[in-house]
Amino acid sequence: MSNPLIHAFFLGRATAEVFYEAVEQTLTETVSNAGKFDAEQRERLRQFTSQVMERAQAAEATAGTGEATTVHQPADLQETIDDLRAEIAQLRSALQKYRSHSE
The missing domain is CATH 1.20.5 (Single alpha-helices involved in coiled-coils or other helix-helix interfaces)
Incomplete structure:
Protein backbone atom coordinates (compact mmCIF):
# COMPACT_ATOMS: atom_id res chain seq x y z
CA MET A 1 0.00 0.00 0.00
CA VAL A 71 -55.27 -8.04 69.20
CA HIS A 72 -56.36 -5.88 72.14
CA GLN A 73 -58.45 -3.04 70.87
CA PRO A 74 -59.65 -0.76 73.61
CA ALA A 75 -63.25 0.28 73.42
CA ASP A 76 -62.53 3.84 74.39
CA LEU A 77 -59.76 6.20 73.37
CA GLN A 78 -59.90 7.98 76.71
CA GLU A 79 -59.36 4.65 78.47
CA THR A 80 -56.23 4.08 76.40
CA ILE A 81 -54.93 7.55 77.22
CA ASP A 82 -55.59 7.00 80.93
CA ASP A 83 -53.76 3.66 80.83
CA LEU A 84 -50.76 5.25 79.15
CA ARG A 85 -50.69 8.09 81.68
CA ALA A 86 -50.81 5.57 84.54
CA GLU A 87 -47.89 3.64 83.03
CA ILE A 88 -45.90 6.85 82.61
CA ALA A 89 -46.55 7.75 86.25
CA GLN A 90 -45.38 4.30 87.38
CA LEU A 91 -42.23 4.61 85.28
CA ARG A 92 -41.49 8.07 86.68
CA SER A 93 -41.94 6.76 90.21
CA ALA A 94 -39.64 3.80 89.57
CA LEU A 95 -37.06 6.09 87.95
CA GLN A 96 -37.12 8.45 90.94
CA LYS A 97 -36.66 5.53 93.34
CA TYR A 98 -33.75 4.26 91.27
CA ARG A 99 -32.12 7.68 91.20
CA SER A 100 -32.56 8.21 94.94
CA HIS A 101 -30.96 4.81 95.73
CA SER A 102 -28.04 5.29 93.36
CA GLU A 103 -27.00 8.69 94.84
Whole structure:
Protein backbone atom coordinates (compact mmCIF):
# COMPACT_ATOMS: atom_id res chain seq x y z
CA MET A 1 0.00 0.00 0.00
CA SER A 2 2.11 2.79 -1.26
CA ASN A 3 -0.74 5.26 -1.53
CA PRO A 4 -1.22 6.98 1.87
CA LEU A 5 -4.78 7.96 0.99
CA ILE A 6 -5.83 4.33 0.46
CA HIS A 7 -3.96 3.34 3.62
CA ALA A 8 -5.85 6.02 5.61
CA PHE A 9 -9.16 4.83 4.17
CA PHE A 10 -8.61 1.21 5.22
CA LEU A 11 -7.28 2.30 8.60
CA GLY A 12 -10.39 4.40 9.21
CA ARG A 13 -12.63 1.61 8.02
CA ALA A 14 -10.95 -0.92 10.35
CA THR A 15 -11.18 1.54 13.23
CA ALA A 16 -14.90 2.05 12.61
CA GLU A 17 -15.51 -1.71 12.41
CA VAL A 18 -13.66 -2.39 15.68
CA PHE A 19 -15.43 0.51 17.37
CA TYR A 20 -18.82 -0.70 16.09
CA GLU A 21 -18.15 -4.23 17.38
CA ALA A 22 -17.10 -2.90 20.80
CA VAL A 23 -20.23 -0.73 21.04
CA GLU A 24 -22.39 -3.64 19.90
CA GLN A 25 -20.87 -5.95 22.52
CA THR A 26 -21.26 -3.36 25.28
CA LEU A 27 -24.86 -2.66 24.30
CA THR A 28 -25.65 -6.37 24.13
CA GLU A 29 -24.18 -6.96 27.59
CA THR A 30 -26.09 -3.98 29.00
CA VAL A 31 -29.40 -5.16 27.57
CA SER A 32 -28.68 -8.69 28.76
CA ASN A 33 -27.92 -7.48 32.29
CA ALA A 34 -31.05 -5.33 32.29
CA GLY A 35 -33.12 -8.33 31.22
CA LYS A 36 -31.49 -10.51 33.84
CA PHE A 37 -32.12 -7.88 36.53
CA ASP A 38 -35.75 -7.55 35.45
CA ALA A 39 -36.22 -11.32 35.57
CA GLU A 40 -34.63 -11.52 39.04
CA GLN A 41 -36.84 -8.72 40.35
CA ARG A 42 -39.95 -10.37 38.93
CA GLU A 43 -38.96 -13.66 40.59
CA ARG A 44 -38.36 -11.91 43.92
CA LEU A 45 -41.72 -10.18 43.64
CA ARG A 46 -43.40 -13.50 42.82
CA GLN A 47 -41.75 -15.16 45.84
CA PHE A 48 -42.71 -12.24 48.08
CA THR A 49 -46.30 -12.38 46.89
CA SER A 50 -46.37 -16.12 47.40
CA GLN A 51 -45.05 -15.81 50.97
CA VAL A 52 -47.60 -13.11 51.77
CA MET A 53 -50.44 -15.22 50.41
CA GLU A 54 -49.25 -18.31 52.33
CA ARG A 55 -49.04 -16.40 55.60
CA ALA A 56 -52.42 -14.78 55.04
CA GLN A 57 -54.00 -18.15 54.34
CA ALA A 58 -52.36 -19.69 57.41
CA ALA A 59 -53.53 -16.81 59.61
CA GLU A 60 -57.01 -17.07 58.15
CA ALA A 61 -57.08 -20.81 58.80
CA THR A 62 -55.98 -20.40 62.42
CA ALA A 63 -58.46 -17.56 62.91
CA GLY A 64 -61.22 -19.86 61.75
CA THR A 65 -60.28 -22.41 64.44
CA GLY A 66 -60.01 -19.79 67.16
CA GLU A 67 -56.30 -20.39 67.75
CA ALA A 68 -55.13 -17.01 66.57
CA THR A 69 -54.05 -14.44 69.07
CA THR A 70 -56.46 -11.59 69.42
CA VAL A 71 -55.27 -8.04 69.20
CA HIS A 72 -56.36 -5.88 72.14
CA GLN A 73 -58.45 -3.04 70.87
CA PRO A 74 -59.65 -0.76 73.61
CA ALA A 75 -63.25 0.28 73.42
CA ASP A 76 -62.53 3.84 74.39
CA LEU A 77 -59.76 6.20 73.37
CA GLN A 78 -59.90 7.98 76.71
CA GLU A 79 -59.36 4.65 78.47
CA THR A 80 -56.23 4.08 76.40
CA ILE A 81 -54.93 7.55 77.22
CA ASP A 82 -55.59 7.00 80.93
CA ASP A 83 -53.76 3.66 80.83
CA LEU A 84 -50.76 5.25 79.15
CA ARG A 85 -50.69 8.09 81.68
CA ALA A 86 -50.81 5.57 84.54
CA GLU A 87 -47.89 3.64 83.03
CA ILE A 88 -45.90 6.85 82.61
CA ALA A 89 -46.55 7.75 86.25
CA GLN A 90 -45.38 4.30 87.38
CA LEU A 91 -42.23 4.61 85.28
CA ARG A 92 -41.49 8.07 86.68
CA SER A 93 -41.94 6.76 90.21
CA ALA A 94 -39.64 3.80 89.57
CA LEU A 95 -37.06 6.09 87.95
CA GLN A 96 -37.12 8.45 90.94
CA LYS A 97 -36.66 5.53 93.34
CA TYR A 98 -33.75 4.26 91.27
CA ARG A 99 -32.12 7.68 91.20
CA SER A 100 -32.56 8.21 94.94
CA HIS A 101 -30.96 4.81 95.73
CA SER A 102 -28.04 5.29 93.36
CA GLU A 103 -27.00 8.69 94.84
